[in-house]
Amino acid sequence: MADHAGRRCCLGWDFSTQQVKVVAVDAELNVFYEDSVHFDRDLLEFGTQGGVHVHEDGLTVTSPVLMWVQALDIILEKMKASGFDFSQVLALSGAGQQHGSVYWKAGASQVLTSLSPDLLLHEQLQACFSISDCPVWMDSSTTAQCRQLEATVGGAQALSCLTGSRAYERFTGNQIAKLYQQNPEAYAHTERISLVSSFAASLFLGSHSPIDYSDGSGMNLLRIQDKVWSQACLGACAPHLEEKLGLPVPSCSVVGAISSYFVQRYGFPPACKVVAFTGDNPASLAGMRLEEGDIAVSLGTSDTLFLWLQEPRPTLEGHIFCNPVDPQHYMALLCFKNGSLMREKIRDEMASSSWSEFSKALQSTEMGNSGNLGFYFDVMEITPEIIGRHRFSAENHEVSAFPWDVEIRALIEGQFMAKKIHAEGLGYRVMPKTKILATGGASHNRDILQVLADVFGTPVYVIDTANSACVGSAYRAFHGLAAGTDVPFSEVVKLAPNPRLAAAPTPGASQVYEALLQRYAMLEQRILTQTRGPLE
Numbered sequence: 310m311a312d313h314a315g316r317r318c319c320l321g322w323d324f325s326t327q328q329v330k331v332v333a334v335d336a337e338l339n340v341f342y343e344d345s346v347h348f349d350r351d352l353l354e355f356g357t358q359g360g361v362h363v364h365e366d367g368l369t370v371t372s373p374v375l376m377w378v379q380a381l382d383i384i385l386e387k388m389k390a391s392g393f394d395f396s397q398v399l400a401l402s403g404a405g406q407q408h409g410s411v412y413w414k415a416g417a418s419q420v421l422t423s424l425s426p427d428l429l430l431h432e433q434l435q436a437c438f439s440i441s442d443c444p445v446w447m448d449s450s451t452t453a454q455c456r457q458l459e460a461t462v463g464g465a466q467a468l469s470c471l472t473g474s475r476a477y478e479r480f481t482g483n484q485i486a487k488l489y490q491q492n493p494e495a496y497a498h499t500e501r502i503s504l505v506s507s508f509a510a511s512l513f514l515g516s517h518s519p520i521d522y523s524d525g526s527g528m529n530l531l532r533i534q535d536k537v538w539s540q541a542c543l544g545a546c547a548p549h550l551e552e553k554l555g556l557p558v559p560s561c562s563v564v565g566a567i568s569s570y571f572v573q574r575y576g577f578p579p580a581c582k583v584v585a586f587t588g589d590n591p592a593s594l595a596g597m598r599l600e601e602g603d604i605a606v607s608l609g610t611s612d613t614l615f616l617w618l619q620e621p622r623p624t625l626e627g628h629i630f631c632n633p634v635d636p637q638h639y640m641a642l643l644c645f646k647n648g649s650l651m652r653e654k655i656r657d658e659m660a661s662s663s664w665s666e667f668s669k670a671l672q673s674t675e676m677g678n679s680g681n682l683g684f685y686f687d688v689m690e691i692t693p694e695i696i697g698r699h700r701f702s703a704e705n706h707e708v709s710a711f712p713w714d715v716e717i718r719a720l721i722e723g724q725f726m727a728k729k730i731h732a733e734g735l736g737y738r739v740m741p742k743t744k745i746l747a748t749g750g751a752s753h754n755r756d757i758l759q760v761l762a763d764v765f766g767t768p769v770y771v772i773d774t775a776n777s778a779c780v781g782s783a784y785r786a787f788h789g790l791a792a793g794t795d796v797p798f799s800e801v802v803k804l805a806p807n808p809r810l811a812a813a814p815t816p817g818a819s820q821v822y823e824a825l826l827q828r829y830a831m832l833e834q835r836i837l838t839q840t841r842g843p844l845e
C-alpha cells in the first residue's frame with residue numbers, strides 16, 4: 310500500500326500549455342503527491358510541439374481537446390495504479406491555461422451526465438465537441454476581431470475600463486468572434502463554450518461548469534467592476550453568446566459534487582466537492598499566497614508577472630483580472646509570450662541542449678554583460694509587440710551575433726529588464742519590503758533566479774513546488790469547503806509552509822542595472838518605432 314493511503318486531502322489540478330499536473334495536499338497543507346502527463350512526450354499520437362499546433366499562417370495556434378481529456382485519463386489511471394486513496398478526497402479544484410476555449414457540441418451535456426465507469430473519458434467524449442482543435446493563448450490570428458470589438462465600445466481604453474484589458478488577440482471573446490465568422494455552422498451547433506479551466510471542471514462535475522470571475526476576466530467580455538457579461542461586448546462577438554457561456558460565478562464557489570463516474574471508477578466519495586476552476590495565473594497567486602506589495606514572476610511556457618491590487622486601474626498595456634481569492638480585490642498581470650520555449654531554443658543553440666551548460670554561461674559572465682543587450686522574440690511578443698532577435702553592443706550598435714555565453718546572459722537579462730520596465734509602466738515600484746515570488750518550470754534554475762534578483766534589486770523566494778497553480782488549486786479547494794462560513798482565504802492557508810529565499814541581490818547590482826534599464830527601454834522604443842513607425 311502506498312504511504313499516501315488514508316490521508317484526507319484536497320486535489321489541485323493544472324491543465325497548462327505543455328502538460329496536465331496534479332497535487333494532493335493534506336489537511337496540514339503538506340503536498341504529499343505530485344504527478345503530471347506531458348503532451349509532447351506522453352501523447353505522441355497528437356503530434357504537438359510544446360503542447361500546441363502552430364498552423365501554416367504562423368498566427369493560428371490550437372490544441373486538440375481530446376488530448377487534454379486523454380491526459381486526464383492517463384493521470385487518473387497512474388494515480389489508481391500507485392494506490393492513491395481517492396476515498397479521502399474532500400474536494401478538488403483546478404486551473405487551466407488562460408483564454409483558450411472549448412466548444413461543446415449540442416448533446417454533450419447528455420453524454421457528460423451518463424458516462425459509463427467501464428470506459429475511459431476520451432473513449433466516451435469523442436463526439437462531444439463542435440471543433441476538435443481549440444484556440445489557445447498563443448494564438449494571434451484575431452486582429453480584425455479585436456479592432457471590431459474596440460470600435461463597438463468606443464475604443465481600446467473604453468474596452469479596458471470595462472473589461473480590464475484592451476482587445477488582445479488571444480482573449481476569448483475575439484476567438485469566439487473569429488469562429489463565428491469563419492465557421493458559423495460549428496458555432497450554431499455549439500451548446501456551450503468553456504474556458505480550459507471550466508472545461509476541466511465540467512469533466513469532474515459531469516455537467517457544464519460555470520466560468521469563474523477571475524479567469525472570465527481574460528475574455529474581453531466580463532465587466533470587471535460588477536462581474537456580469539457586457540451585453541455590448543457579447544453582441545459585438547457573436548449572437549446568443551450569453552446562453553452559450555452561462556452565468557459567471559465567484560471563484561471560490563462550490564459548483565457541485567463530483568460526478569458518479571469518478572465515484573464508481575476511482576472511488577471518490579460521493580460528497581467530494583468541485584470548487585470552480587480558474588486560470589493558471591490566478592491559481593498561482595493563491596498557491597504562492599501573494600500579498601499586496603509582492604511581485605509574482607511565473608516562468609512557465611509563458612512568462613508572466615502579476616501583482617495583488619485593491620483598486621483596478623485599467624490601461625492600454627497589461628490586464629486587470631478579478632482576484633481569485635478575494636472578491637473585493639483585483640490582480641494585474643503582464644504576459645510575455647517568449648518565455649521558456651525561447652530559453653530552450655537559445656539553450657539548444659548555445660549550450661548543447663543542457664541547462665547546466667546554460668547556467669555556466671550565467672556564472673561566468675558579469676552582471677550587466679559588459680553593456681551588451683538583447684531582445685529575443687522568435688514569436689510575436691505580447692509585451693511589447695515586437696518580433697525577431699535584436700542585439701546591441703555597449704555603444705548601441707546593432708550586431709548580428711554574440712559569443713555563446715554573452716548571448717545567454719543577454720537573453721536572461723533582457724527578459725527580466727523587460728519585466729521590470731513594463732511593471733513600472735503599470736505604476737509598480739519596488740519598495741524596501743518587496744519580495745519576488747518565483748514559480749514555473751524555470752524557477753528550478755538558481756542561476757536564472759540570481760539574474761532576476763539582481764535586475765529587480767529584490768530578494769527572490771520560491772515555494773516547495775514549482776507547480777504553484779496546482780498547489781493554489783488545492784488551497785482554493787480547502788477555501789471552497791470553508792467559505793460557507795465566510796472564512797478569508799488567508800485564514801485557510803495560514804499554516805502553509807513559508808516561501809524560501811532562493812536568491813538575494815548581489816551587492817552593486819542596482820548601480821549596474823540602473824543605467825542598463827534606461828538603455829533597454831530606449832532601445833525597445835527604437836525597435837518599436839522601426840517596426841511599426843512612430844506613434845501618432
Ligand SMILES: Nc1ncnc2c1ncn2[C@@H]1O[C@H](COP(=O)(O)OP(=O)(O)O)[C@@H](O)[C@H]1O
Binds near residue numbers: 748
Ligand atoms: N532547470 C531549468 N532551467 C530553466 N528552465 C527549465 C528548467 N527546468 C524546466 N524548465 C522549463 O520549464 C518549462 C515548463 O514549465 P511549466 O511551468 O511546467 O510549464 P507549463 O505550466 O506552462 O506547462 C519547460 O518548457 C522548460 O523550458
Ligand SMILES: O=C(CO)[C@@H](O)[C@H](O)COP(=O)(O)O
Binds near residue numbers: 407527588
Ligand atoms: O496568456 C496567458 C496569461 O494571460 C498565459 O500565461 C497562459 O495562461 C498560459 O500559461 P502557462 O501554460 O504558460 O502557465
